[in-house]
Amino acid sequence: xxxxxxxxxxxxxxxxxxxxxxxxxxxxxxxxxxxxxxxxxxxxxxxxxxxxxxxxxxxxxxxxxxxxxxxxxxxxxxxxxxxxxxxxxxxxxxxxxxxxxxxxxxxxxxxxxxxxxxxxxxxxxxxxxxxxxxxxxxxxxxxxxxxxxxxxxxxxxxxxxxxxxxxxxxxxxxxxxxxxxxxxxxxxxxxxxxxxxxxxxxxxxxxxxxxxxxxxxxxxxxxxxxxxxxxxxxxxxxxxxxxxxxxxxxxxxxxxxxxxxxxxxxxxxxxxxxxxxxxxxxxxxxxxxxxxxxxxxxxxxxxxxxxxxxxxxxxxxxxxxxxxxxxxxxxxxxxxxxxxxxxxxxxxxxxxxxxxxxxxxxxxxxxxxxxxxxxxxxxxxxxxxxxxxxxxxxxxxxxxxxxxxxxxxxxxxxxxxxxxxxxxxxxxxxxxxxxxxxxxxxxxxxxxxxxxxxxxxxxxxxxxxxxxxxxxxxxxxxxxxxxxxxxxxxxxxxxxxxxxxxxxxxxxxxxxxxxxxxxxxxxxxxxxxxxxxxxxxxxxxxxxxxxxxxxxxxxxxxxxxxxxxxxxxxxxxxxxxxxxxxxxxxxxxxxxxxxxxxxxxxxxxxxxxxxxxxxxxxxxxxxxxxxxxxxxxxxxxxxxxxxxxx
Numbered sequence: 289x290x291x292x293x294x295x296x297x298x299x300x301x302x303x304x305x306x307x308x309x310x311x312x313x314x315x316x317x318x319x320x321x322x323x324x325x326x327x328x329x330x331x332x333x334x335x336x337x338x339x340x341x342x343x344x345x346x347x348x349x350x351x352x353x354x355x356x357x358x359x360x361x362x363x364x365x366x367x368x369x370x371x372x373x374x375x376x377x378x379x380x381x382x383x384x385x386x387x388x389x390x391x392x393x394x395x396x397x398x399x400x401x402x403x404x405x406x407x408x409x410x411x412x413x414x415x416x417x418x419x420x421x422x423x424x425x426x427x428x429x430x431x432x433x434x435x436x437x438x439x440x441x442x443x444x445x446x447x448x449x450x451x452x453x454x455x456x457x458x459x460x461x462x463x464x465x466x467x468x469x470x471x472x473x474x475x476x477x478x479x480x481x482x483x484x485x486x487x488x489x490x491x492x493x494x495x496x497x498x499x500x501x502x503x504x505x506x507x508x509x510x511x512x513x514x515x516x517x518x519x520x521x522x523x524x525x526x527x528x529x530x531x532x533x534x535x536x537x538x539x540x541x542x543x544x545x546x547x548x549x550x551x552x553x554x555x556x557x558x559x560x561x562x563x564x565x566x567x568x569x570x571x572x573x574x575x576x577x578x579x580x581x582x583x584x585x586x587x588x589x590x591x592x593x594x595x596x597x598x599x600x601x602x603x604x605x606x607x608x609x610x611x612x613x614x615x616x617x618x619x620x621x622x623x624x625x626x627x628x629x630x631x632x633x634x635x636x637x638x639x640x641x642x643x644x645x646x647x648x649x650x651x652x653x654x655x656x657x658x659x660x661x662x663x664x665x666x667x668x669x670x671x672x673x674x675x676x677x678x679x680x681x682x683x684x685x686x687x688x689x690x691x692x693x694x695x696x697x698x699x700x701x702x703x704x705x706x707x708x709x710x711x712x713x714x715x716x717x718x719x720x721x722x723x724x725x726x727x728x729x730x731x732x733x734x735x736x737x738x739x740x741x742x743x744x745x746x747x748x749x750x751x752x753x754x755x756x757x758x759x760x761x762x763x764x765x766x767x768x769x770x771x772x773x774x775x776x777x778x779x780x781x782x783x784x785x786x787x788x789x790x791x792x793x794x795x796x797x798x799x800x801x802x803x804x805x806x807x808x809x810x811x812x813x814x815x816x817x818x819x820x821x822x823x824x825x826x827x828x829x830x831x832x833x834x835x836x837x838x839x840x841x842x843x844x845x846x847x848x849x850x851x852x853x854x855x856x857x858x859x860x861x862x863x864x865x866x867x868x869x870x871x872x873x874x875x876x877x878x879x880x881x882x883x884x885x886x887x888x889x890x891x892x893x894x895x896x897x898x899x900x901x902x903x904x905x906x907x908x909x910x911x912x913x914x915x916x917x918x919x920x921x922x923x924x925x926x927x928x929x930x931x932x933x934x
Contacts, residue, residue, distance in 0.1 A: 317386040321355040325377035326911035365514040372523035373488040380480040393463040394505040400498035414442035416479035419811040441841040461848040495521035531616040534800040535563040558862040565619035617672040626679030655702040682712035696725030730754035734765035737897035750793035768798035773835025784864030799837020813838040877928040
């Protein structure tokens, strides 16, 4: 009958529409692919943003169609490699083939399994939020990757409403393409970032191949991509030995304690430390010079970070790098009057009176009391105790150098466990004056000449690389941050590799959340103007810098996003730190640094210092080469350890 025929064809239609397409690209109105985490995709053009870099133009070896095939995706399945204790990442690309909105999108991924063994930590999914660069970062007319949309903020899926059964009344952030809130004109693709932590204990993630499946469902049609993960038989250290850090005065101290905890945990998970020198206890100085310090509130707030409890399940940190480990560096609250309009802590007046015997006595007594308190709370074997005097930040004149010597000697005498750090691009003249009074130097990259600096490293001074990574011209030296949204993503890995090449103690970048509220919609995190000056001077007449000192995005700005969000660039920094640990492990396995040095020298050329000004060819900008070297190192380490353990 006609009714029977209609029902027959209706059933065929329904089941046919749910059957995966024979084509690998996905459903009739959309396609899916996977790309490495080391590149960024323009959500409008579907082109790799980082391939725009001037040094890559004309490079015929670059993969121009990564959506079809790339280093981790063969068009059918994903292949990943990682060590225990490491995060491995990749990106899902969902591309619309229709002018209609794709809604009710579901993206899921099951935990990795090998036989009956399943990772306790499941995949972590983030929606990539793009920001629009409208003006290239000042000072980089050639190096900037140009205007357009850059995926950067990573919104945890816990804030995305991709399951209609969990939504009451109205949607505020449904998963749609084009994005419901991001408002990207002519958006073709939606990107999802996937993080996977490989458990540290060997009995939870023994060597071998683990499998999972990435699934995208739209309108009843599901496309699945197999994901295979090879776990090598070694682990990155749980402790973040490298101690790479972001310093941002007042950023953490001015948070609510709940938000502070979330950000500390976010950074611990990404192997980056946070330095905030403004954590001050209550201080009263009597008219007779007697000093009283109230520690109660500060101890209650910071105690869990000094013990490492903040990074355990007790505080919601169920797994991840640095589990149970304390913060890597703590900057003491001491300061002096001077630059940035700061007052001293303790405040003993300006340069005309600070060395008076009575004022010196107040300062040294404060040091003694702080040391007596913290020596029972902070383990200096785990946490670097640091003195940084903001009033002497980047001070390039003899009076400031004399004060560095004065205060450095005081701390050496009264708080020997604390390192005394100066920041800036200091000349040999300055260093010869201060060298015996400092223990650490955050060396601005504009003045970091290895042959000059090496003798101070050999003296035992801990050198931190600090500042911009590319010098198209001298004016790029103005900032203390290495983070730029519209410069190549590999830069954020390069600072760790460069630290290995030059044997620096670590690296330091200024700022974590500068402009983190406005940054969701305006990436120009540093924007100001000054009175007109010739461009030949080192100072900018104006600055518009994209993403400078902005690696974390604020909660409460985008609808439904109630927690801080990491960035793609922060993940690249994390990868660089992890790769530094690969270099360390390879050297330990070999008993020498020959192979590790050879690998680094294939990637890193001669960045930094006066010779680098005007030279953009300072390392490889082909992200695929970096990724290949990481894989090569992993295989070398595993093979060497297998031979040793026979």
